[in-house]
Structures are given as C-alpha cells and as structure tokens.
Amino acid sequence: xxxxxxxxxxxxxxxxxxxxxxxxxxxxxxxxxxxxxxxxxxxxxxxxxxxxxxxxxxxxxxxxxxxxxxxxxxxxxxxxxxxxxxxxxxxxxxxxxxxxxxxxxxxxxxxxxxxxxxxxxxxxxxxxxxxxxxxxxxxxxxxxxxxxxxxxxxxxxxxxxxxxxxxxxxxx
Numbered sequence: 054x055x056x057x058x059x060x061x062x063x064x065x066x067x068x069x070x071x072x073x074x075x076x077x078x079x080x081x082x083x084x085x086x087x088x089x090x091x092x093x094x095x096x097x098x099x100x101x102x103x104x105x106x107x108x109x110x111x112x113x114x115x116x117x118x119x120x121x122x123x124x125x126x127x128x129x130x131x132x133x134x135x136x137x138x139x140x141x142x143x144x145x146x147x148x149x150x151x152x153x154x155x156x157x158x159x160x161x162x163x164x165x166x167x168x169x170x171x172x173x174x175x176x177x178x179x180x181x182x183x184x185x186x187x188x189x190x191x192x193x194x195x196x197x198x199x200x201x202x203x204x205x206x207x208x209x210x211x212x213x214x215x216x217x218x219x220x221x222x223x224x225x
Contacts, residue, residue: 057108064145078099107138176197
C-alpha cells in the first residue's frame with residue numbers, strides 16, 4: 054500500500070459524496086444522480102489540514118428498499134469499507150429525511166462491521182440552507198461539519214477536521 058490512511062465516504066445516493074470527493078481531491082469524476090453510478094469505488098489522494106494526506110474512497114450510495122438481487126452486490130461492494138481507517142458519513146443537509154437516512158446508513162454499516170460505525174459526520178449542500186436552518190443544524194449535530202462541496206463553503210474547516218479525525222484514529 055501507499056502507507057497513507059484511507060477514509061471511506063458513505064451516505065445516501067444524492068448526498069453529494071462524489072462531489073465532495075472531487076472537491077477534496079481537486080479532480081473531477083463522473084457525478085451522476087442515478088443510483089449505482091458509483092458501483093466501482095473511486096479512490097483518490099486528498100490533501101488535508103496540517104499538510105496531511107489521505108486516500109479517500111467514494112462508496113456506492115445507499116437507497117431505500119433495495120431489490121434483493123442488488124442487495125447482495127451492494128453489500129459486497131460496501132464490505133470494502135471494512136478496510137478503511139475511518140468513515141465519513143456524507144448527509145444531504147437540506148433533506149427532510151436527514152435523521153432517518155443517517156440512522157439507516159449507520160445501522161447498515163454497524164451490521165457489517167459488528168460494532169458502532171462512529172463516522173465523522175459531514176452535512177453537505179449547506180448552500181441550499183438559509184442562515185437560520187444552518188444554525189439549527191449546527192445545534193442538532195454539534196459533531197457535524199457543515200459544508201458545500203459545490204461552492205467550497207466549509208471545506209478548509211473540513212480538511213482540518215479530517216486531519217484531527219485521522220490522528221485520533223491512528224492513536225487507537
């Protein structure tokens with residue numbers, strides 16, 4: 054391996070994982086709102102805070118009520134997240150189903166891992182929220198990092214947060 058720590062992006066389809074990957078790595082890959090556009094995980098090098106680097110993998114997006122024939126392929130693809138150093142859960146901050154999506158994704162991951170997922174929470178699409186909604190979300194998810202992968206809002210703070218997050222993981 055490269056010796057670099059690996060972060061796995063997880064989240065619902067359309068939460069903006071691929072856009073965030075592109076924003077963190079400065080590259081442009083196919084970001085398609087269709088489910089399974091990203092069935093082959095993309096891995097790229099990202100520069101984080103404090104001059105640190107990490108590999109960031111974009112995993113397949115979650116969707117509700119997966120057909121059984123896709124469910125096993127989906128699970129097999131996701132099992133690759135077991136090999137990452139840390140998980141980053143990307144949520145669509147503007148989604149009215151934010152809470153239930155978070156619970157579903159983290160529950161599924163815990164089922165695979167056999168332990169709590171403990172991801173770093175990223176609340177993406179901050180550009181779609183007014184200041185009051187942003188403040189309310191920050192209050193509800195104090196551990197979350199509010200960003201807009203599209204506009205770049207909050208990305209510097211996220212890079213710093215990811216560097217600290219990795220330091221903590223590597224200290225275990």
